[in-house]
Amino acid sequence: MSALSLADLQTAFRSACLGSDSPDLAALVDGERIGADARLRIYRHHVFDSLSTALGATFSSVLSLVGEGFFRMLAREYIAHTPPSGPVLSEYGADFPDFIERHERVRDLVYLADAARLDWALTRAYGSDGGTALTAAALAAIAPEALGELRLRLRMGVSLLRSAYPVDRIWAVAHGKDDASIDLASGGVELVVFQRDDDAAFARLTRGEAAMLVACDGATGLAVALERASDADSSFDFATALPKFLNLDILAAP
């Protein structure tokens, strides 16, 4: 058995870590006392264990909702299919929610993918530099006749989540902050997920508020965004929505 180049050895090791047997690699491992397969298994187990733990920390609602044993099986499939593409573990799992949505074993837990999307949005909000939030003072500095064309943007790390299920209450149940049972028929929610000084958080939006923020994020001017909001929700009131957005620090400074 001739030695592999380092690049080929690392490719083979990757396969071994992700579950495929690699006789070429095993032949290069000193099996004295403890066999090559048993030695390689230690690394394989750790890759899956540690990545599964990382996913469980990021997707803490999903972990709580399905329980640890089931979560680890979901995670194992996901890891084998989509190992991390970069070394920052808090950034791992971007498409775990989509993976959950497609997975037939959890098809009946219809809300699970949205719970995962909320987990992901919270993690992104927490792990964002944030930038500077729009303040009332900054708005006051803008000429009134220019406001209609003003392009408000979401602050870095802020995201919007629309769900057909009460995913905010599901989050609370999953984290032991609400003990009531939840009827999925009680309806969907529009959420904004954002960073706080020392944490990340979410808040409910009305349909009109959500429509306005979606429009703003799509780079339309304020006047058009307000029309979209009124079209989506005839009770939309900008005079209520704006102080709420300023309170939550979810808009970016111009």
Add this chain to the structure above:
Amino acid sequence: MKTSHLIIASAVAAAIGLPGTVLGQAKAETEKCYGVSKAGQNDCQTASSSCAGTSKKDAQADAWIAVPKGTCAKIVGASLTPSK
């Protein structure tokens, strides 16, 4: 209906005019601490104690012995039985 610049300007003026205490109060009511600082963390242990052991077999990806058994029991209106 075209939203007039006057409406926008007056709403902005009203929001700006709110006293800071009102803004702060609203913030306290709408925000909660969600404690997400435990998102996936990089660490540098090279294995956990479960990594060795005499078991020759990995937990197999296709051996779905577990069913969801968590707080999903509190969510009604959806089946708790995983589909076949």
Add this chain to the structure above:
Amino acid sequence: MADGAPSPLPTGIGLRARHLEELPVRKPDVGFLEIHAENYLNGGPALKRVERLRADYRFSLHAVGLSLGSAEGLDAVHLARVKALVDRLQPDLVSDHLSWSVTSATYLNDLLPLPYTEESLAVVCRNVERLQESLGRRVLVENPSSYLSFTHSTIGEAEFLAAIVARTGCGLLCDVNNIHVTCSNMRLDPTAYLDALPRSAIGEFHLAGHVINDADGETILIDDHGSRVAEPVWALLREALARFGEQPTLIEWDTDVPDLDVLIDEAARADRERRAFHMGAAA
């Protein structure tokens, strides 16, 4: 000190997420804090907490994902992010491991073993040089815990580390627990390992717990960082102190991270060991 040597920096602890809120309130008297670079690359609240702690503590930046042993070279994006963090935090020490974790843009989240060959040595030295050039400073390379060795290795691990130092001018992070674990798993002599390390290159000691497990019915030590430092590792620390003298010393704990008090207590034990060594050396 009786011998006139500068008073050593008290033992430091690895900063973990579960202590991020408690540390700034309690401000325990530990020598320094070591953070994992990959947990603070995004900015946000976690990094802001660390920046506030800089008023009270010295810092060491320990990377776990640079993958110094990758044949494909360092990831330019990751390197730039680590550099930005180094520039922002200005840590006293910067380190990563003699291992690899990235291949074909897949990150395997483990400190994977290298064959110790001339080819690997060239790869590691190229990567260490690029890292040092990029950061504009000397880095420390840490010896890993290993569970296997490759039959085509031609160089011993300690000699391999010495060669990296000779070629790149980097320093070494001497993880005493890892030496114990690796030497036990590979049936090597830990004192001979220490003897083969270049004395002047050592820039930090790491201490952590391991667990004794079995594989194929044989004992294997697993570096899980989940318990107190084992007695044989304290004994090996005394051997290391005798050879390398006083160095910044760190307690690491990653699995089942305990209350902060346990880490402080473990750091105090390390301080007692280090003081006892100094008293002996001065006598």
